[in-house]
Amino acid sequence: MWGYTCCFLVRTAQDAGLQKERSFMLERFYxxxxxxxxxxxxxxxxxxxxxxxxxxxxxxxxxxxxxxxxxxxxxxxxxxxxxxxxxxxxxxxxxxxxxxxxxxxxxxxxxxxxxxxxxxxxxxxxxxxxxxxxxxxxxxxxxxxxxxxxxxxxxxxxxKPIHPKEEIQIVLKRYLERIVLYFYHRKMRNKTGPIIDGHTRTCGLIGNPVEHTKSPLIHNGLAELTGSNLTYVPFLVAEPEKLKEAVEGAFALNILGMNVTVPYKEKIMPYLKDVESLAAKIGAVNTLVRVEDGYVGYNTDMPGLYRAMVSDGIRIDGEDVILIGAGGVARAVAVMLAERAHHVYILNRTVEKAEAIAAEVNTYAGYEVATAKSIADYRTLPEKKYLAIQATNVGMHPHTEHAAIEEDDFYRMIHTGYDLIYNPEETRFMKKVKEQGGRAFNGLKMLLYQGIIAYELWNKTEITKEQAEEIYKRLKDA
The missing domain is CATH 3.40.50.1000 (HAD superfamily/HAD-like)
Structure with missing residues (x-):
């Protein structure tokens, strides 16, 4: 029965008949x-x-x-x-x-x-x-x-299925279920657009977990606004040992492009044909672009962050910046800041991790652009106003009552705070920045623009300001 179902869906997706007939074929599963x-x-x-x-x-x-x-x-x-x-x-x-x-x-x-x-x-x-x-x-x-x-x-x-651990034949069916449910949900929202046909291109997301991702809202929304015959589906890769097979399988199935999320941004790099220079410097990939015999890896997170901050009127060039955190995301932010900021102070509870990032960034820049300090030593920073970027998961839902730094005198040093977290809409970090007279922003626009840049790479197109604003509105309302 599984083989029949799989073949039925493939034939449904490739049928060149009337749209109403294809719609009916999918609707029997709704x-x-x-x-x-x-x-x-x-x-x-x-x-x-x-x-x-x-x-x-x-x-x-x-x-x-x-x-x-x-x-x-x-x-x-x-x-x-x-x-x-x-x-x-x-x-x-x-x-x-x-x-x-x-x-x-x-x-x-x-x-x-x-x-x-x-x-x-x-x-x-x-x-x-x-x-x-x-x-x-x-x-x-x-x-x-x-x-x-x-x-x-x-x-x-x-x-919704209670537990992700399932037999392989069920896991395969889940992938096809996501495609059917996408069109079901689009119908429920009274959206217009072409049903899957033989010309539909597929993009997707590789990660674990993927259940709560907002990426389908971004990419399927962009496809709708641009009139592209494209669908975007999350793919759970539950075991790291299957990552190579996932990349090879995506290419064999003619998938146009993939996003990559935790925990595979670094692990996926050996399985790619090439890695773009910025992604190589950062040491992480979040976007795969199909080429003749494989995928090229890109990192759109940092260009996305830069575009998000510019759209919010935040200046980076020539700024003194405090970067809170020393994880993988903080490392990527530090690489971006090294090219634009005047100086970067990396604060982390474990100062050795901050020192490792600072040393790497300084080597990359060719001069001392970054300094590492323990969070407890923030009072030793030069007395001035800073742009602060919060790159830890402290304050993320559901633990919204916390901030990586609690002391009010720290926030008096901040003229603008940017938290990469977007859930909740206003974090404790943001509240404390505002309480001391600063401006504060969350990371939802970074999510938006990293997705837009990936979409532009896949489709060789340019998203308009109006289209970006419409998707941002949908993200805020979701």
Missing amino acids: PDHEADTAADVPYEKLYEKGFRGVIFDIDNTLVPHGAPADEKAVALFQRLDNLGFRTLLLSNNKEPRVKMFADAVHASYIYKAGKPGVKGYRLAMEKMGTTPENTVFVGDQLFTDIWGAKKAGIDTYLV
Whole structure:
């Protein structure tokens, strides 16, 4: 069934027929509704509307794959029982696994159900004494759970898979699910544009995790605004050992370009045909551009940061800058500042890490442009006003109550503060800068412009100011 589904989707994407026909082919996989978890489905409202039976998948819908019923699952089935619902577990798994779970939650069950075939769904309704009109299905997979339920005429809820560890055939299906869901979500937002066809180019993101990325919003939005026949999909590469295969596979599948996020920005470099000079200096790649026999690696993070700061009216050239942090991001920022700033003071709790970056930057610049200090020694800096760039993860959601430096007298030294964090919208660092009379900005525009530069590299185009502003608005509203 997996092979049939894969071939079906490929043929769907390449079909040269009418757009309505292609749209219909994809729409048969669309869920009727979505929810974050099985517990978030509005069962009370469903009962008021006349629904009386709920069919569930088990693995990654109710609990992680192979896990027993936990307190949340038991509580959910008790809630449904109290409302008056009849419940049934419909699983392709073997009976011992399904029966153990069913006994714990006091539900009927069908094992080896043969999803996405409709026979199991019809038998489930027969067991519960319900009809397609008053039955709802809850599951986490489009091509088995949702497709089968839709063929049986049942209302469907797609929930997010609970755990990323899955069998390889399911992992492969997840990639195709993301493509289908992109067009489903676009339809739900009433967006216009071409459905996938034989001319569609694919770009994507490689990383771990990728579930919370905002990159699809940027690139699919840019494709819409520019009228490009392009789709952007995140690809989870769960194991570093698979990174080489991921790069080779992307090239074999004719993928136009890829973004790279943690933890692979450095690790991916040996598998590229070439690395652009700035990325080589920084020692990290975040964008892959397809060439004749492989990918060339670029770093758009630092050009993106520079464009973001310029758009906010922040001057870098000739400035004395305080850089907080000494991780990979701080190292990249220091390289960018070495070309433009008057002097850079790198502050870090572990001064040895700051010293290593300063030495590397000074070697690259050919003179002493950077000085390393412990955060505790910030009072020894020359008395003047500074531009400060906050490049640690301190203050990031959900730990928003912290700042890397707490003392108010530090913030009196800052005329402008730039925090690379964009969630929350205003960090504690930013608040403290403002309290002492300075200007403060978050890192959302850096995210925007690094994406725009990557898009421009892939498509050999230039994004207009108006298009950038529209995507920025969507990012802020997301």
